[in-house]
Structure formats: C-alpha cells, structure tokens
Amino acid sequence: xxxxxxxxxxxxxxxxxxxxxxxxxxxxxxxxxxxxxxxxxxxxxxxxxxxxxxxxxxxxxxxxxxxxxxxxxxxxxxxxxxxxxxxxxxxxxxxxxxxxxxxxxxxxxxxxxxxxxxxxxxxxxxxxxxxxxxxxxxxxxxxxxxxxxxxxxxxxxxxxxxxxxxxxxxxxxxxxxxxxxxxxxxxxxxxxxxxxxxxxxxxxxxxxxxxxxxxxxxxxxxxxxxxxxxxxxxxxxxxxxxxxxxxxxxxxxxxxxxxxxxxxxxxxxxxxxxxxxxxxxxxxxxxxxxxxxxxxxxxxxxxxxxxxxxxxxxxxxxxxxxxxxxxxxxxxxxxxxxxxxxxxxx
Amino acid sequence: xxxxxxxxxxxxxxxxxxxxxxxxxxxxxxxxxxxxxxxxxxxxxxxxxxxxxxxxxxxxxxxxxxxxxxxxxxxxxxxxxxxxxxxxxxxxxxxxxxxxxxxxxxxxxxxxxxxxxxxxxxxxxxxxxxxxxxxxxxxxxxxxxxxxxxxxxxxxxxxxxxxxxxxxxxxxxxxxxxxxxxxxxxxxxxxxxxxxxxxxxxxxxxxxxxxxxxxxxxxxxxxxxxxxxxxxxxxxxxxxxxxxxxxxxxxxxxxxxxxxxxxxxxxxxxxxxxxxxxxxxxxxxxxxxxxxxxxxxxxxxxxxxxxxxxxxxxxxxxxxxxxxxxxxxxxxxxxxxxxxxxxxxxxxxxxxxxxxxxxxxxxxxxxxxxxxxxxxxxxxxxxxxxxxxxxxxxxxxxxxxxxxxxxxxxxxxxxxxxxxxxxxxxxxxxxxxxxxxxxxxxxxxxxxxxxxxxxxxxxxxxxxxxxxxxxxxxxxxxxxxxxxxxxxxxxxxxxxxxxxxxxxxxxxxxxxxxxx
Ligand SMILES: Nc1ncnc2c1ncn2[C@@H]1O[C@H](COP(=O)(O)OP(=O)(O)OP(=O)(O)O)[C@@H](O)[C@H]1O
Ligand SMILES: [Mg+2]
Numbered sequence: 001x002x003x004x005x006x007x008x009x010x011x012x013x014x015x016x017x018x019x020x021x022x023x024x025x026x027x028x029x030x031x032x033x034x035x036x037x038x039x040x041x042x043x044x045x046x047x048x049x050x051x052x053x054x055x056x057x058x059x060x061x062x063x064x065x066x067x068x069x070x071x072x073x074x075x076x077x078x079x080x081x082x083x084x085x086x087x088x089x090x091x092x093x094x095x096x097x098x099x100x101x102x103x104x105x106x107x108x109x110x111x112x113x114x115x116x117x118x119x120x121x122x123x124x125x126x127x128x129x130x131x132x133x134x135x136x137x138x139x140x141x142x143x144x145x146x147x148x149x150x151x152x153x154x155x156x157x158x159x160x161x162x163x164x165x166x167x168x169x170x171x172x173x174x175x176x177x178x179x180x181x182x183x184x185x186x187x188x189x190x191x192x193x194x195x196x197x198x199x200x201x202x203x204x205x206x207x208x209x210x211x212x213x214x215x216x217x218x219x220x221x222x223x224x225x226x227x228x229x230x231x232x233x234x235x236x237x238x239x240x241x242x243x244x245x246x247x248x249x250x251x252x253x254x255x256x257x258x259x260x261x262x263x264x265x266x267x268x269x270x271x272x273x274x275x276x277x278x279x280x281x282x283x284x285x286x287x288x289x290x291x292x293x294x295x296x297x298x299x300x301x302x303x304x305x306x307x308x309x310x311x312x313x314x315x316x317x318x319x320x321x322x323x324x325x326x327x328x329x330x331x332x333x334x335x336x337x338x339x340x341x342x343x344x345x346x
Numbered sequence: 347x348x349x350x351x352x353x354x355x356x357x358x359x360x361x362x363x364x365x366x367x368x369x370x371x372x373x374x375x376x377x378x379x380x381x382x383x384x385x386x387x388x389x390x391x392x393x394x395x396x397x398x399x400x401x402x403x404x405x406x407x408x409x410x411x412x413x414x415x416x417x418x419x420x421x422x423x424x425x426x427x428x429x430x431x432x433x434x435x436x437x438x439x440x441x442x443x444x445x446x447x448x449x450x451x452x453x454x455x456x457x458x459x460x461x462x463x464x465x466x467x468x469x470x471x472x473x474x475x476x477x478x479x480x481x482x483x484x485x486x487x488x489x490x491x492x493x494x495x496x497x498x499x500x501x502x503x504x505x506x507x508x509x510x511x512x513x514x515x516x517x518x519x520x521x522x523x524x525x526x527x528x529x530x531x532x533x534x535x536x537x538x539x540x541x542x543x544x545x546x547x548x549x550x551x552x553x554x555x556x557x558x559x560x561x562x563x564x565x566x567x568x569x570x571x572x573x574x575x576x577x578x579x580x581x582x583x584x585x586x587x588x589x590x591x592x593x594x595x596x597x598x599x600x601x602x603x604x605x606x607x608x609x610x611x612x613x614x615x616x617x618x619x620x621x622x623x624x625x626x627x628x629x630x631x632x633x634x635x636x637x638x639x640x641x642x643x644x645x646x647x648x649x650x651x652x653x654x655x656x657x658x659x660x661x662x663x664x665x666x667x668x669x670x671x672x673x674x675x676x677x678x679x680x681x682x683x684x685x686x687x688x689x690x691x692x693x694x695x696x697x698x699x700x701x702x703x704x705x706x707x708x709x710x711x712x713x714x715x716x717x718x719x720x721x722x723x724x725x726x727x728x729x730x731x732x733x734x735x736x737x738x739x740x741x742x743x744x745x746x747x748x749x750x751x752x753x754x755x756x757x758x759x760x761x762x763x764x765x766x767x768x769x770x771x772x773x774x775x776x777x778x779x780x781x782x783x784x785x786x787x788x789x790x791x792x793x794x795x796x797x798x799x800x801x802x803x804x805x806x807x808x809x810x811x812x813x814x815x816x817x818x819x820x821x822x823x824x825x826x827x828x829x830x831x832x833x834x835x836x837x838x839x840x841x842x843x844x845x846x847x848x849x850x851x852x853x854x855x856x857x858x859x860x861x862x
Contacts, residue, residue: 211718211719224695234671
C-alpha cells in the first residue's frame with residue numbers, strides 16, 4: 001500500500017484538451033458563416049503552423065514570450081496572487097535589457113548574460129512593488145498591477161523618446177550591440193535562443209514551486225494563508241517574493257523580445273503579450289508544463305493565422321475568437337466535467 | 347411497507363479506498379436512526395450517495411418502496427430528501443427568509459416575493475416549533491441558529507427524510523440539547539431522520555435505532571433501547587474502549603507558561619481577553635472551561651503569536667515571547683492543536699505528508715541546507731506518523747481534503763505532538779473525532795504531560811476538561827473567573843461559573859445536579 005507513485009492527473013490534462021476541441025468546434029460555426037469549409041480552414045491553419053520545420057520554428061518563436069508571461073501569471077497565482085501586471089513588468093524588463101544592450105561595450109560572454117539579468121531584475125522590481133503594497137498595506141494586487149501597467153508604458157514611452165531616443169525619426173532607442181543579442185536559430189525565422197531560456201525558466205519555476213522550501217511556503221500561502229501563518233510562514237514576505245519572481249519571468253519575456261527580435265526598444269512593441277499570459281496560464285492550469293504546451297498552442301494559432309487569412313476567406317480575427325473561446329471553455333470547467341461525468345474528484 | 351427508505355448492498359470504491367462495502371441501511375417512517383462509526387468508516391459517503399452527491403458502484407436504493415436512481419441532489423430533493431452538512435451552505439449577507447427560499451420559484455414578477463417568503467418561514471417555524479427571526483442576517487446568527495436555518499431550508503423544500511451529518515460537532519452543550527428537542531419535535535410530526543454523530547450520549551438520548559459501520563462495512567443495527575454505552579463503543583471500535591482516562595496524579599514542576607495581565611482585541615477593536623493572569627507548570631494539564639466565544643480563542647491565538655497582545659506579557663520558560671512571530675514562538679518549544687483545523691491546522695490541498703511538516707518544513711531533516719526539500723525524509727516522517735497515529739487511509743500522498751474529518755484531526759495532532767513541545771496548547775483536540783481516537787488522543791495528552799510538557803487544554807466538552815485536567819480554569823467574558831484543582835471541581839459548579847456565576851456565591855448543588 002505504501003506507494004510512492006502519484007497517480008497521473010489525467011483529468012487536469014483532459015479538461016484543457018476538451019476545451020480546445022470545443023473551441024475549434026464552435027469556431028467552425030464562424031467559419032461556415034463566412035462561407036468557408038472549416039476543415040479546409042483548419043487544415044491550412046495546421047499546415048502553416050506545424051507543417052514544416054520553418055513553420056514550426058515560427059510557431060515556437062511566437063510561443064517563446066508567451067511561455068514567459070504564462071509562467072509569470074501562473075507563478076503568482078500559485079502564491080495566491082493575480083498578476084495582471086505582466087505587461088508592465090515586461091516593458092520595464094525589456095527596457096532594462098535594451099539599456100544594458102546599447103550602453104555597454106562588453107565581450108559577448110558577459111554582455112548577453114548581463115542584459116538578460118537586467119531584464120529579469122527590472123521585471124522583478126516592477127513586480128515587487130504591488131507585492132509590497134499588498135503585504136504592507138493590504139492594497140489588492142489587481143488594482144496596483146493594472147495601474148503599474150500604465151506607469152510602465154508611459155515611463156518607457158518617455159525614456160525611449162526622451163533621454164534614450166535613438167536619434168532617428170522613429171520612436172525607439174539605439175540598437176543594442178550585437179554582443180548582447182540572442183542568436184537566431186533558424187533564419188529566416190526569428191526563432192532565437194530565447195526558447196531555451198524559456199524552457200529552462202519553466203523547469204526552474206517547477207523546481208522552485210515543488211522542490212524547495214520556498215515553494216512549499218509560497219503555495220501554502222496561496223492555498224490557505226491562515227494555515228500558513230500558523231505554520232510559521234511569513235505571509236507578507238512570501239507575497240513580495242512571489243510577485244518579484246513573477247515579475248522576473250515577465251521581464252524575461254520583454255528581454256527575449258528585445259534581444260532576440262527587435263534588437264532595440266521600440267515604443268509599445270508588445271502585442272499584449274502580458275495579457276495573453278493570463279490566458280496561457282489559465283489554459284495551462286497554472287502548471288509550468290501546462291503553460292509550455294498552452295503557449296505553443298497559442299503560438300501555433302498566431303503563426304498560422306496570417307496564412308489562413310491570406311489563403312482562405314477566413315479573417316485572422318477568427319484566431320482571436322478561438323482563443324477567447326478556449327478561455328471560455330476552460331473557465332467553464334464545470335460544464336466539461338458534467339459532460340464527461342467527472343464528478344467525484346471535484 | 348413501513349420503510350420510507352431502504353439502501354441495499356451499497357458499494358462505493360474511491361481510488362484505493364473501499365468506502366462502502368455492501369452496506370444495508372433502512373429508515374422507518376417517523377424514526378430517528380443514528381449512524382455511527384469510526385472516522386473514515388463511510389458514514390458521510392453513504393449519506394452523500396443518498397443525497398446524490400456521489401454515485402454508488404453497486405447496490406440499490408428504494409424510497410417509499412420504489413427503486414430510484416439518485417443522480418444528483420435535485421433528484422434527492424424531489425424525493426423529499428434533505429441534508430444538513432457539517433459545513434453550512436448559507437449566504438451570509440442575506441436574511442434567514444431569503445436563504446430559506448433561495449432557489450425555489452417564489453417570485454413576484456422578476457423579484458423575490460419577500461413578504462411571502464417571510465410568511466412561509468413564520469408558518470414553518472411555528473409548525474415545527476423552530477423559533478427563528480426571518481429578518482435576521484445569517485452572519486449575525488450563532489452556529490446553532492444557522493444550523494436551524496439549514497434544517498428549515500430542508501423542510502421548506504418538503505423534506506420528509508432529513509439527513510444530519512455530525513450536526514452536534516459544532517454546537518455548544520446547550521445548543522445540543524436544543525437540537526435534540528428539535529429532532530424529537532420533527533419526529534413527532536412524522537419526519538424520518540438519519541443522525542450521524544460520534545457521541546454515544548446523543549445516540550442514547552434521541553435515537554430509536556442505531557447502525558454501526560466500521561471500515562466501510564456494516565457491523566450491525568440495533569434498537570437503541572437494547573444497547574448501552576459500552577456495548578456501542580465496542581461495536582464501533584471493535585475492542586473494549588476506556589471511556590475514562592487512566593492517569594497518575596500530576597507531578598508539576600517549574601512554571602513554563604506565564605501570562606500576566608494579558609489583553610487582546612479582535613480585528614473590530616472589541617476587547618476579547620481582558621487582563622488574564624495564568625500559569626501552567628511543566629507536567630500538568632490546565633483545562634480552560636467556558637462557553638465558546640468568551641475569549642478562549644483569542645487567548646490561545648495571542649500566546650501563539652497569531653494575534654497581537656494589546657497589553658500584558660506572555661513568557662515561556664522565563665523568556666518574554668509577547669508578540670513574537672509564530673515561527674520564533676514555535677522554535678522556543680511550542681505546539682498548538684488549533685480549534686479550527688480547516689482554517690489554521692491544515693492546507694487541505696496539500697498531501698498528508700506535506701501537512702505533517704507544516705511548521706517544520708524549514709528544519710532538518712526536511713530541508714537540505716540549500717533550501718531543497720528532502721523528499722525521502724518527508725516521506726519517512728509521514729509513513730511513521732500515519733502508522734503511529736493510525737491515520738486512515740495510510741497513504742501519505744493522499745490530499746488532506748480527501749480524509750474524513752476525524753483523520754484530518756489526527757494529522758494535526760500527530761504533527762504537533764511528535765515535536766515534544768515544552769508548551770502544548772490543545773484547543774478542541776477531539777472535535778469530530780471518534781471514540782477510539784479520542785481515547786488515543788487523551789492518552790497522548792497525558793503522555794506529553796508525563797514527559798514534562800505544560801499542557802493548556804481548551805475544550806467545550808466538559809467531560810474532556812474534567813477527565814484530563816489537573817487544574818481547571820473557567821473563562822467568562824474575557825476573564826479567568828476562577829482556577830480550581832481537579833478535586834474541587836464538579837460539573838455542576840463548572841456550569842454555574844461558565845454562565846457568569848461567582849465562586850463566592852456558589853451554593854453547592856441544588857439537589858438535581860449530577861456528580862461525576
Ligand atoms: N472524494 C474522496 N476521494 C477519495 N477518498 C475519499 C473521498 N471521500 C472520502 N474518501 C475516503 O472514504 C473513506 C470514508 O470516508 P467518509 O468521509 O465517508 O468517513 P466518515 O465515516 O464520514 O468519517 P468521519 O467520522 O471522520 O467524518 C475514508 O477513508 C476517506 O478517506
Ligand atoms: Mg463524515
């Protein structure tokens with residue numbers, strides 16, 4: 001009877017998969033509405049996102065920042081915190097990385113790690129602020145992270161057009177030195193070594209959460225703060241730490257975008273990557289492994305959408321609808337459990 | 347046909363746990379049928395099946411003679427089955443009337459017909475003699491009254507079969523007496539009742555028949571009048587049970603806990619502990635008796651560092667620990683079995699193994715010096731404690747929330763006791779625990795005492811206070827009104843002091859008191 005094996009949580013995995021399936025099903029209704037064959041449209045989508053090595057590379061490139069922001073949201077969530085501020089942390093991290101990138105002249109072996117580190121620290125500090133406000137003053141993190149998103153946007157707007165303007169007519173900073181750039185892996189796609197960083201980040205997040213004393217404390221605070229307090233766990237300190245680490249992960253998303261893609265800080269470069277992180281975390285059930293898969297799925301949808309738009313009558317907005325539907329069905333977990341008669345483990 | 351309910355050969359298999367193994371259970375019209383058995387013996391599971399919360403893996407259910415498939419609670423409600431859970435399902439900011447009619451189609455246009463709701467509740471409360479104010483807010487009601495609302499809610503939905511899962515575990519002795527009267531009234535009106543409890547006294551006081559389960563199997567059903575305390579205890583546990591604690595006289599040593607002039611306020615600024623002085627010596631059990639809500643919880647939380655002391659000092663072995671962090675107090679040699687295991691004592695979504703290291707999770711051997719968890723040590727600790735404290739099922743990886751209530755309590759007790767603290771506070775240590783486990787926990791408390799721990803016991807169970815304590819303090823309205831040695835105490839005297847009487851005015855027993 002003394003078994004060490006934990007049963008595989010197949011229900012946890014099944015529900016997101018069913019949610020995706022349902023979303024595609026409902027999405028095909030929309031495709032019919034514009035007079036296309038859903039099977040056709042989806043096969044184009046599939047082919048263009050995963051059908052060749054090049055397409056897979058593009059998909060992974062799209063997935064990379066989503067892994068980071070998904071991890072950021074998931075990590076905070078495990079600590080009982082709802083980090084809506086990944087977007088702001090991403091911008092601060094991105095700017096910090098860019099600044100190190102264009103300011104210093106260093107050998108690659110030092111310059112690149114330093115830039116990455118700066119991006120992490122920038123995001124961490126920006127995340128720690130709402131953590132600290134929550135811990136010390138009890139102000140809810142949702143409000144603070146939203147406000148800090150705006151502050152981060154305007155702050156970086158000003159930095160990139162004011163003191164650090166690159167001198168061209170475009171609102172962006174100078175280019176980073178090549179010694180700070182993440183190497184491209186599969187030109188002409190923009191897939192870069194950031195993907196390795198993202199996978200390592202997922203592994204590290206997993207190890208912190210489940211294999212360290214810190215993770216034990218963070219999750220206990222997230223699950224039952226009163227019991228955590230009773231167990232001698234400092235709830236305030238863990239709140240700040242959870243937000244800082246979450247911010248660091250979001251900062252890495254911005255870092256990858258700058259050092260791997262844009263090679264300079266461009267005003268408002270992020271297509272809501274921070275907010276997409278919320279969806280990715282939700283679909284990935286706030287587990288690092290789930291987040292990686294969810295990010296790849298979202299990356300695939302995005303990378304295939306342009307081609308679908310081009311080759312069929314289906315507009316790329318369909319992808320936005322499908323993403324929304326996925327989230328809808330994941331949130332409607334109760335419905336799915338009922339459909340599958342998964343009642344008793346609830 | 348005089349059976350309102352028959353369950354035949356019910357089987358329920360959870361992953362790795364056979365919770366119900368071919369159980370037969372029936373209920374006569376207008377009967378109170380007590381369902382008893384050890385923690386984890388399958389009582390709640392059986393009743394959850396009846397209420398449609400779980401699906402059985404075998405067996406059949408007949409209601410009023412007809413075979414039925416109870417696939418969800420709505421089906422049960424349509425069959426006039428009602429259930430009152432141990433954790434109430436009331437909407438706190440709403441009124442009594444609103445809660446009772448919630449979910450039924452009592453509308454006037456798109457709105458709730460509140461007048462009609464109040465009228466219905468008043469009629470119902472008169473009919474069954476269940477006094478309640480329909481306009482009161484749930485959050486303002488005592489636990490006993492909230493439970494009454496739950497019962498009314500079930501009756502409002504037409505329940506003729508009423509299931510009560512451990513209704514008395516959360517009640518004060520006075521509220522228990524009230525509930526027993528209510529159940530008798532309901533029975534007189536023809537309601538059939540299933541009554542789950544761990545207290546044999548209650549079984550004998552109110553039930554017509556009693557069914558005993560053990561480890562998922564039915565041991566037997568008896569007419570209550572054909573049985574007695576010892577007999578039932580043996581049926582439940584499967585061996586002779588000591589209903590009294592055997593202990594040697596205490597050998598108290600030096601002062602371990604010293605509380606001086608302590609005052610504690612609740613979050614709303616009300617003074618809950620008002621200038622308490624208290625000393626507990628090593629090798630003795632000091633019991634605090636008192637009706638719940640007289641400041642005991644705040645006293646305990648302040649000693650544990652979980653609530654701020656406004657005034658006064660707390661010292662442990664001569665060291666002033668007033669307002670230290672909970673961790674530092676623990677490290678100074680303190681253990682606490684908290685009164686509310688779900689709020690304080692357990693992370694329900696953690697495994698048993700992880701719960702067994704809460705508070706020790708940062709200490710060797712459970713963590714390597716770099717902050718990594720030492721999984722083997724955590725596992726070994728869990729296997730050892732699960733065995734020693736007979737926590738069932740003996741699966742360290744099981745989530746705490748999947749354990750029965752009594753086994754959850756054993757997890758907390760196991761964790762706190764094995765640290766061999768110098769000061770051990772036990773608040774309601776046997777709430778919801780079966781008699782076998784109560785016996786075990788009581789023995790462990792005495793063992794801690796004999797090893798030299800100072801034990802502070804807070805309990806709403808007078809029996810428990812009387813049988814474990816070497817000295818007894820009574821707390822009333824935030825103050826310790828009197829401290830007596832165990833020999834001077836009688837249940838009657840305690841009852842008098844707990845309700846605010848003064849020792850100087852105590853007249854002795856007025857004839858009908860019961861001596862223990
Ligand atoms: N959802 C579940 N998943 C797995 N096992 C469960 C689940 N619910 C209950 N069990 C197991 O089934 C057994 C019976 O539990 P049940 O809650 O019916 O006991 P009980 O008689 O009500 O005990 P108690 O007196 O402590 O409340 C226990 O071993 C318990 O751990
Ligand atoms: Mg139970």
